[in-house]
Every structure is written in C-alpha cells, then in structure tokens.
Amino acid sequence: MASRTIQTELVGSTQTCPECGGTLDSSGRETHCTDCGLVVEEDQVDRGPEWRAYNREEQKRTGAPRTVTLHDQGLSTDIGSAEGSDISSRRRRRLARQRRLHGRSKFDSKRDRNLAHGLGEIRRIGSALSESKAVKEQASTFFREAQKADLLIGRSIEGGAAAAVYAACRCNGLVRMETVADVARCSTSHIWTCYRTFLTELELPIPVSLPVDWVARICSDLPLDVTPKSRQRALALAEEATRSTDINGRPDGVAAGAPYVAGQESDLRLTQATISEMADLDITTTRRWYQQIEENIVE
Template identity: 35%
Template sequence: MVDKAKNLKAKCPRCAKGKLLTDNESGETFCSKCGFVLTEKVVESGPEWRSFTQDEHGDRARAGAPTSLTMHDMGLATIISPANKDASGRPLTSSMRSTIERLRTWDSRSQVHEPVDRNFRQAFSELNRLKDKLAISDQVIEKAAYIYRKALDKGLVRGRSISALMASALYAACRAAETPRNLKDVEQAANIKRKDIARCYRLLVKELDLKMPVTDSVQCVARIASKIGIEEKTKRYAVKVLKLAQKNEVSAGKDPMGLAAAALYLACVKNDEDKTQRDIAEAANVTEVTIRNRYKGLKDTVS
C-alpha cells in the first residue's frame, strides 16, 4: 500500500517536481514523478507485538502511564508487585513472603518520606476532588498542578491553607484556559470562604507574575443555557448581543457571568421563551438584581 509522505509539501530533491510517496510494504520512500528512491527502509515506530483484543493489548504493553504533574512523584515511582510470586511464576515461601511484605511497607513509606511529597499528596488529592465536582478537563488540572508546584517552590504555601491555595491555583488555571468557572463555583466545591480563595489567588498572580486573560462572557452563555435548557436560536441571539456589547465597550468592567445571564434573559424575551429571571439567575449563580441592571444596558445597546 502506497501512502503520501507525512510532509505533503516535500518535493523530490532530484527533479523538484514530484511528491514523495511511501510504500508501507517495502518501506521505501520515492518520488511520484521520476521514481527516485530516497530511503529504502522506514523505521516502524509502533510496538513489535500484535494484539487482537483489549485484554491482549493490556497484557503485552510494557510501558506504564504517562507522567503527570498531578501526582506527587509525577508518576515516576515504582512499586513492588502485590503478587506473591517469583520471576518464574512460582509462589514465594512463607519466610520470603513476610520479607517482601515488609519491603512493600517500607517502599510505600519511602515515597512520601519528605514533607514536600506529603504536601503534594494532600494538595493533589484535593485537586482530584475538585476536578470531579467542577467537571474540569485534564489540561486545566495539569495547569493547576503546575501553578501549585511553582507556588511551593517559592515558599508561598508556608503558613497558608493547602486547600485554599490549591483552590486558588485551580481558579487561576481556569482563568488562564478560559474555562468558565467563577469564584463562587470554586468556593462551593472546595467548601472554603470566598475571601480566602481570592486572597490566595491575588498572591499567586502577584508572586508568580501570572498573566490572566479577561474572561469572555460569550463562553459563559453555553454553560448557563445548558443548565436550564434554552433553545439554540436563543443562545445564538444572546451571543450576538454580547458581541455587540463588546464592540460598543458596554461590557467593560462588568461581571462576565452576569452579562451572559442578562443577554440570555434578553434573548428569551426576544424569542418568547418562557424563562424567568430567577431561573437564569440560579443557573448563573448571580442575583436577579444583577440581571435586571445588566439587562437595561444591553437593551439600550441592541436598540
């Protein structure tokens, strides 16, 4: 079977006209015009074994899970197998079994011997809990772990709550990745006072010199709409209103979630969709007063 080479723009170095093709059976890379062979053998980057079922694939794979910043040891630590068998598959003797059990205990203890490792374990277990509660992507979680590691390196954790600093690092990661999660969401998930999270967040931004993008209210629309089941055409109109508000600089300095909620309410009124201010306010975690105030400004912008 002949495939085009990965670099589609690559030309033949001999005639400079033909494209490079690869024959998967012979492993040759050659020119489609003059037939000039560039390489005779292509290195196979895949495994040398074959598997026909998922179980076979798991049994034959020799590589472990990828490294991750969300593990205290980044996933690089090794463990002693829990199976009480030797290399030949024979069961261990009773004396050897007790020795291996003792080695397992010391091995697990040695992995969290340092205070830093214990700190990471506590912080990242909290991070995984917040991930499940807030439905955060792995990319944002990795970013949050990276921010927390930098904070620990700078000594910002000393004298402060690990949970609060981890929650603020997650909020900072959400802001950096433009994931629509506000302080109130993080506060409810972490069960920590909002002012504590905000204080730690300001500390992280200042000490780590984090550059935070301004939260786009357009990204908050889909989240609010999905909670209360707003129709697609209403969502599109709300996005249109918000973009018009941004163009006229009406949205400057306003809470993005409140603006998105007001735009959705305006769109519901426009499209005769039966959604009250209270419904939208509860979905957006804002007050009805906020929606009414922002609604007036957006209505003037549209009209």
Template identity: 40%
Template structure:
C-alpha cells in the first residue's frame, strides 16, 4: 500500500469517526425512542419509563441501596452495617479506630498471652495516634468532663453536643490561656443547658464540677462575651417540671405553680430574684394550695437552695396572687 493510499484511508476513517460522534451523543440523552418525551427513573421498581407515553425503556436495574428493609428507627439502627455518625462529643469526631478492651477473638475465644501483649501494644500506639498534639489531648479531657457532668445532671444528648461545639469554639479562638480546662468545660455545659431551655442552677453545676462556683460564673461570663452567645435569662417556669417530678407531685401542682409564676411576672415580682428560688417557692406554694403538702426542707434539697429563700419568695408569690384576685 502506497503512502498516498494510506493517507486517503486514514482521512476517510477520521471523517467517519467525526460523523459518528454526534450520533453517540444523541443516544446518551434521556429521551423516549417512541415519542421523544422525557424519561423518569422509578427506583422502587428498577425501571426507566417515559413520562409522556408510559413506555418502559429499561427494567431490572441494579438497586444500589441496602438489601434489608426497616420500618422504624430502631430497626434501621440495628440492621445498618455502617459506622456511627460523626459527633462533636468526641475529640476526633468518632472517625478514628477504637480497639476494644476484651482480649477475645471474633468467636469469643480468649487470646493467648502473646496475642494479648500484641493487642495491648496496638492499643497503646492507637491511643498515641488518636491524640497526637496538645489540642487533641485538651479536647479529649474537656469533652470527657462535659460528658461526665451532663450524665450526672441528666442532661440530654443535644445539650452535650452544643456544649462540645461551644468548647471547640473557645479552643479555636484561644480563650483557654489563664483558665482551667475544667472551668471552661463547665461554663460551656452551663451555657448549653440554658440555650436548650433545660437550665441547671450554679449550685447544681458546682456539685458535679471540679471547680468552684465563683470560677464557673466568671468563666461563663467571659465565654459568652467573647463568643457573642445570645443566651436569654433563665425562665423560672423551666425549673418547675423537674422540681415537681423529683418531689412526686401531681400535674395540678405543676399547673398551679406555673400560674403563680405568670402572675408574679405580671406584677414584676420576679425582677432581680433568682429564678431557681422563685420556681422552688412556686412549687411549695402550689403544693399547699393543692393539698399535697411537702416540707420546705424537701423542696430545699431538690432545688439546692436555702429554706429562708423559699419562705421569702413564697410570701411574695402569694401576695402577688392576692393583688391579682
């Protein structure tokens, strides 16, 4: 074959390939071969159907989803084989590997002494890689403290998550120098509880924390000021359900306590008063009005406030209620 023939042959092949390209591109568009209408994919049936004429263009498509079905959240969690979602409550957000402490294999059999030593070395090195720098060690200690205190106070997981985010922000903005890790962690939890509408008093927070009340209050004011957190003053009514529940009082007492506090707000009695003291006094007064007597000492123990405060606020609430009547 001569050079001229080769050039002519290659030129013809090139022109043919150029002519074929538009045809391939046209085939890739999702249009119905019958009417030219648009196609829609039905993932439940595994079919591609024309929206205009209903022609089934393809069927028995591969389903990329799981092979199991779940009818509620619990079944979904039990059957799912993927890892837990990322969370701010762990210093590595739950993305690292965790080696269990049980010295057993996949079949439940105990490991030999040599294998146990090997697993212990792996755990040691795994822990070192998980906390490689001072920031990660700081986070690990602080988030552990937040989780411990939240468990002791009975706070929900959403509050722990918010407290972890607040602490991470404080760490990123370099607010920790000159302050203890426990103090900032406690202040973050206190702020998160108030933001979520499930506040705890400073006395309750101090009871589970490793720092003093004055340091908690001082660090809390500093954190919310530097991070520009918008936290409303605690509402006395938010304490009522917990106090009534711990004292085993009825819904009638809780309702009357709310009415007393609403009346106090209208009369301006609540101004400058501790919301915990007002809530405790309202619960005590409502229990007397509903003939479900509890002692001031019992209310004092639940609310972590003195009996003198309860007596003073109790008379003020009843006086405000009398003015309204």
C-alpha cells in the first residue's frame, strides 16, 4: 500500500515513468509505461474516450454526439419512468409531476415546441421509409431553414416535415411523392405546396430527374427476368428520349415506355399493365410514352 501511494504521488507530480523516464499511458484500466511496460498504477475506472480515435489529441470523453434531428441537438436530459420500482405511491406521483414539469421546461417558446414536433414527424416518416440517418439529418436541416425563413406560417407542421423529407430523398436518390404521402399525416396536395415553396425560397439543390435514372429501378422490379441486352436497349432508348426535342414529359413515364419497346424487340412477354404496376403509373401513361418513343426514336 505504501509503495502504491508513492507511485500515485509520482504519477501526479510527473507524467514520466519512475524507472526509465518513459511516457505513461493512462488510456486503459491501468497506467503503464510505453517503453519498459512498468505498471505504475491500477485503476478500474475507464478514462478513455467514448469512441475510437487514432489521434491522441482528439481523444475526449464526452456524452452522446449532437444531432440536428432533435430540437435541442440532444443536449437535454429526461427523467426516467418509475414503473416497476419499489417506491411509495406518493413518491411515484411526485416523480410523474417532476417529469411533466421537466418536459414543459424544455421549450422556451411556441416556436421551439413546433420545431420539436416537426423534427419528430421527420424521424417518424424517415423510419417508415427506411431512410438513412444522413437523409433524416438533411431533412431536419431543411425544416430548420424553412422555420427560420418563416415559410411554415399558415401551413401545417406535418406538411412541412413531409416536404422536407421528400426534398432530402430527392437530393439523395429517386422517390415518388405518393410514397412519402402514404406515410404522411396530410394530403398530397399540401405536401406539394410546401415542397414548391421550399424549392423556391430555400434554393434547394434538387437534381433533375432523368428517364435513365428510372429505367434500372423499373427493370429490377419486373416479375420477369430482363436480359442484359434488353436492359441496355431500354437504357439506350431512354437516353435518346432525353436528348430528343420531340419527347418532353415526365421522366418516369418515358422510363416505363422504354422497357416495353425493348421487350417488344426482344420478344420478352412484358405487358403494359405489368410495367405500369411496377412503375406505379396509369396504363394510359405508359401507352402514351411508348408510342412517342416508337414514333420519334425507333426506326
């Protein structure tokens, strides 16, 4: 015990090894010398970082990382539930009252409460669509910017949250408005209104959707196996339709007509109803655009 006390004093006074003068490492459960391996002090408290870092200067022990998907960026605390605890009913009622008052104190204004509600709706829609964490964070950023610009005044929070999720999904890939509207708590027209306002006022970096982007998804969803030759032919038709000045319309409709024309050329038994169902389009839309492709592209 006396030797351990002396070693502790040596560690507190100098950060070098008492034997060889080397560097001491206290990142684990014990303090040891990196040169000779002498264990200077044993400590059961883990003083290392919460995450792995290869740079010693960046190693810090902190709480959970901040996130934009929460209105307070995850810095607040919650009072846990007392269910199942062996405490009196009076103490249980007191904890419930403290939990209620603590929840009210998180919001400084009505604006913060609306922000928390909107971000919670974004997390719910993102989870229902199985979107990644990056998409949820980008949608939360769009919602925050819209609230700062006062674009949510006169509009529902649910519509603004759904529009932010749709905008984030469009920035990271292909998605239909109907897919977002199926899990949203507002109408499709209201989401479109909010989305157009965000697109105009916030200048969102939404990429242009092309027919080529939809062909691969439609072909992969078809119940029949599409040969690589037919798939390449459908992509080529979609690219020619994009460059053509005679064909100008919705990209998913053009993308639905391209696999049908390619299937007719390769004797692949693909019906317009099957393609329309996989593309989530009306059969008349598929018929219209495949006729446009045949008239203007196919010789």
